[in-house]
Amino acid sequence: MxxxxxxxxxxxxxxxxxxxxxxxxxxxxxxxxxxxxxxxxxxxxxxxxxxxxxxxxxxxxxxxxxxxxxxxxxxxxxxxxxxxxxxxxxxxxxxxxxxxxxxxxxxxxxxxxxxxxxxxxxxxxxxxxxVSRAMLRRMTSKSNSPTKPTSAFYNSKILLSDREKEVLSLLCDGLSTNEISEKVFLSPRTVEGHRLRILEKTGTKNTAGMVAYAFRNNLV
CATH class of the missing domain: 3.40.50.2300 (Response regulator)
Incomplete structure (x- = not known):
């Protein structure tokens, strides 16, 4: 072992x-x-x-x-x-x-x-x-700002597909690749592919950074 x-x-x-x-x-x-x-x-x-x-x-x-x-x-x-x-x-x-x-x-x-x-x-x-509460507090604080965008995904500097948005949301909920695979009926390899593309688009280094980025930029 x-x-x-x-x-x-x-x-x-x-x-x-x-x-x-x-x-x-x-x-x-x-x-x-x-x-x-x-x-x-x-x-x-x-x-x-x-x-x-x-x-x-x-x-x-x-x-x-x-x-x-x-x-x-x-x-x-x-x-x-x-x-x-x-x-x-x-x-x-x-x-x-x-x-x-x-x-x-x-x-x-x-x-x-x-x-x-x-x-x-x-x-x-x-x-x-x-950590989840800290992220939600930051998101709520941004949401109460008068400069809040009408559509986070639309106004974001990055453009995510609908499937990428879905995978990102589930990652923010703390689900693993295998758990997401079962939930959205995709293979783990496909889910991992989406995760890697989201990492690339957000310019983050790992899943934790990607989740933090998502909350900071109102992507979820």
Whole structure:
């Protein structure tokens, strides 16, 4: 059984120790490295490349945002899950658009952390209720603006087909490729093709970024 290789990056030692203990209790998880800041993580990652990084935002030397940028550019296959106390809607969407795969608050329970790790490994993205509410709040805020367009899809700088709109909407609901395939009666390969075209049209790096883009630009 191949284990999921994890990295944990947080400058609070007590938090790291507690999280490492929790992760160590899961049979198919392997914590391959811990770091107190982004630079330390980068320096060590090449020797022990993780599948998933659990990343704090506010750290000395190199913060989480800069670290996420580096990983998205240098190691795009590594999944990034933000694990932080920062709960601002703007920050959530900003980081998702940058290409992180999930956003958790530090008061999340151990079961949700495990679920998020497995979800990003299987589907590339984990959108929990907190993230969904943040997206909806941003969308509602834009909707109340006097400059709201009459038709988001029509006025958007990108043009999506009806099928692409449908697939995007279901991705925003948190459905996986296989779940969408069953719902709209298309093969998983066809659904994946639509997803890739939406990524290209929106200029986003992964599904999480695409979903954040969709909410920010009133595409759903």
């Amino acid at each position: 191949r284990k999921i290789r994890l990295a944990l990056c947080d400058d609070h030692t007590l938090f790291r120790v507690g999280m490492a203990t929790l992760l160590g209790q899961i049979q198919d998880f392997e914590l391959v490295l811990e770091a107190a800041n982004g630079q330390e993580l980068i320096d060590r990652a090449a020797r022990k490349m993780p599948d998933v990084v659990l990343l704090d935002l506010q750290m000395p030397v190199m913060d989480g945002t800069a670290t996420a940028d580096y990983f998205r550019e240098t190691y795009p296959l590594v999944k990034i899950i933000i694990l932080t106390m920062h709960d601002e809607d703007r920050m959530v969407l900003h980081l998702l658009e940058k290409g992180v795969s999930g956003y958790l608050l530090k008061d999340a329970d151990a079961d949700e952390v495990e679920k998020a790790i497995r979800k990003v490994m299987d589907d590339g993205v984990y959108l929990n209720d907190f």
